[in-house]
Amino acid sequence: MTREETNTERIARMTAEVAGRSVNRRSVLKAGAGVGAAALAGGLPGLGTTPVWAQERPNLDGVTIKVFAPTGPTISGPVKLHAPEFKELYGATVETVEVPGADLFPRAQQAAQSGSSDFDVLLLANTWMPDFVNLGYAVPLQEYVDRDAEDPLLAWSDIPDGIKRKNSWDGQTYTFIVDNDNQTMFYRKDILGDATFQEAYRTATGKDLPNPPQTLTEFVEVAKFFSPNGGGAGWSDQGEAYGFITCVLRGQQSYWYSYPWTAPYSVVPSDKAPVPGIYIFDPDMNPLINTEGYVRGLTEFVDVIKNAMRPGLDADRNAVMFDVVGGLALMSLDWGDTGPLSVGPDSLVKGKLGFALTPGVTEYFDWQTDTWVTMPEGEVHRTPTHAYNGWSYYITSQSENPDAAWEWIKWHASPEVSAIDVASPQSGFQPWRISHSTNLQAWIDAGWDEAEAQLYVENILAATNHPNAVLDPRIPGAARYQETLERFTNQTIAGELQPQQAMDQCVTEFNAITDELGREKQVQAYRAHLGM
Template identity: 45%
Template sequence: MKFFMLITNKEFKMNNSIIKHMFLFFLSISFVFSAQVYGKKISVLTMTGPFISGPVKVHGEEWGKKTGHQVEVVEAAFSDIFPKVQQAAAIRSDAFDLLLVANIWMADMVGWNYVIPLDKYIKDPAVQYDLDVPSGIKRKNTFNEKTYGLIADNDNHYLFYRKDILGNPEYQLKFGKKYGYTYNVPPRTIDELIDVAEFFNNWDWDNDGKNEYGFVRSTKRGAQTYWYSFSWAAPYTVIPNFSIDTPGIMFFDPNTMKPLVNTPGFVKGIEKWYEMGQRGTAPGLDWDRGNVINEIILGNAAMAIDWGDIGPSTYKSESVVQGKIGYALPPGSNEYWDWRTNKWVKTKTINRAPVHCFNGWSWFITSTSSNPDIAADFMKYMLSPEVSSVDVASPDSGYQPWRNSQLEGLENWEKNGWERSDAQAYLQNTIDVTNAPNAVIDMRIPGASNYSEAIYETYLTTILSGENSVQQAMDIVAKEWESLTERLGRDKQIEFYKWHLNYR
């Protein structure tokens, strides 16, 4: 049996009106939902450009056109970034969705509960985290076994040297007659590095009519000089990975927070750093990082230990050393101080311990962001193999290589004037330093800048001025570090230091 419903004209008009209202209601809901997904503005806090922030602006526009969202880049001078982050965390401000800031601030931001773990985002196959991200980068991204930051710029210190000068057979012969052995190209130990620097110091080895230097470094207080000393102390302080479960321990005993800066190993390394100043470097105490880069690219120094930025700088128009610079791990030592047993240990192989000074610029998502998934989408776009390979090859980005796949995409380097073989050597060395088994991840604990810059560098530079011996200066540093640890809370600092080390 079929039933038929007879609808009057009045009833039809009434039902039609209801349908229209229902349609408009659901349409309005869809617009509200769309507004939640499309057309959002995310705010990124980072350093004033063109370096670091420049690529964010360029790729922000690209990503915005693809997604309909907008990227607002909030720039600040480097010295102002940390206070801005600290203030935003204190008042729980939602002013920033993303931070592109120093990796060494990770502990502070985690302690303030201002950044969120990113582990669920890196599971996206497009990120290629498991296969394409080196183990050394993962160490810097991880804190307390969680991924809180993602490196966009891979910072560490390594050796730059003039291949043509150190490889000159005539110079090698003269060196052998003077020192009684043939040096390696590049030097492999710190003692050898000092000898080679002394040999090439203060004479005209490139026949340009003026004297050059063997080695160049920063010596000025307030000019990152403390970072320039770490590569000297590390090989004598860091216990090799085959003798300890957690490698890369350099600053404190992780079980007590007792400083290692005044132990015999650290002190010997700083004594070697001071010795280099007496024998193989340019005179003066007012050298800064800009001087280091310029002296290398202008052909006035044979060697330096510095960040990877020297590599792209050698291809600037003012450079006279294009294709003449070699890259290597920082020299090491055949002995180290075992601070657990208080004994010197001799090694058959050279103990190398590259230091990831500053660690690099990292992406973080704030816990106050209203749109963490959208922020993560932009972050993943910036870090994608396609985009990041362009950025790390650009001399104007300020980013250093950090993906394995960046070893293969050399076309971008050639576009920027690099010789293919030189780019390959530069990239390979950067990844080798990054993955070095004894590498030291720069200090990530609350108050890190107070430990390293305010205290350590202050007394480190008194060694250069002759006010203190190395041991005297490091004893003062150790005492000041102990006082700072007590003020911040020893148990808390131990916990954070172990999280930093991913201590086992």
């Protein structure tokens, strides 16, 4: 008799499968442990090709467009998948030069510093924009955008302002995003909507059970209630389960997972700040991470980890996704990949997940006045965070075929083609066009209920276009600051340092990095990031 696979074994298998095909944002940025190196073979499940109409297609016969990208099948996979159709339509050959994630930035930087003409297009992190602009390797795309604004392939009016903001640096468009990285809330709407648990929560707390939580305070209370020591323990039929899951493993992006906790308390609303999205540094590169607001958010992050999450400090990003889809965690604050996984063949939560903006706060710390500000009654201050910002196309200054490169970018990012990519869990791309919320056939083909898919995409777009949205800082040396912040964040999570102590020490190291790189240049770059 074949033994039935346990839930723990099933989650371990799912994790191993994804580990073989996913690109870890952290490993790419820091040239760390690397990513799955399996090559794309025969196309990606859930992906297909579709003809795209254009008024006039240039004849690119004999042209070769070389795209530098991370080793697939995710991220570079869609490039290879759609290249044959592009050749059929335009005549140009699109070649993908794949590099392991750990080597991606060093290789691209080396090409930029040497003025290499080996690549026409780079598919890289949006956060690296200032590095390649300052090296003169990324050309402005503004002229192309202005020229083709009415082209149905570009469909400029279909691109949210939040995406246009990510593509812009120092007032110029330098990149073209094909992936939208922001963090949202995933929660078990069936459990939070269950009358039995609602009554138990009301009895235990004297409050109504929020479905979903609107503030971080509510989120922590709900997470604790549905953990083993809370009144909602036993909510899962998969054994011992917890109210929350996040990434805490050292070297695995834990600082990004702290963003939804620290930003709401430390980011001033856009209508009361010099510009939107001032986070981690003020406009003069003075660190804000040891302010009362940031430290309070970090303190709550540590509290919910200790009291509402599975024990141990070994949870990585895969655990965050698979504990949710495996019925072992009630809620998470994460990138959008959990959504497509929730409708996969191994998911136990299909149709049971809710999608919402990350929770907000009822008071925030104004770093301009060093005072706490209470929101008007009934209002919540939200600051959706865009950790990593997204995978983006760059055209190199040494390309011999920049116009052809633009035609490829425009076509691959078109409403019809991009709709296929963002609906596939294998692509690694998240929704970013307005039409991705209405052109839903690819989602339905992937197993989604149409209404659920629309809610999922609309939630991601709401985070994208939120007036208080916070972009990951795009400054030279970003990875060094991130590595430092992660080290002190992990020390806080492990109980080695208190939050205020850790952030005070982190500020000292931040200032040393800024001084080493040149404070005036860093201030100029950070202001360019903010659009000042």
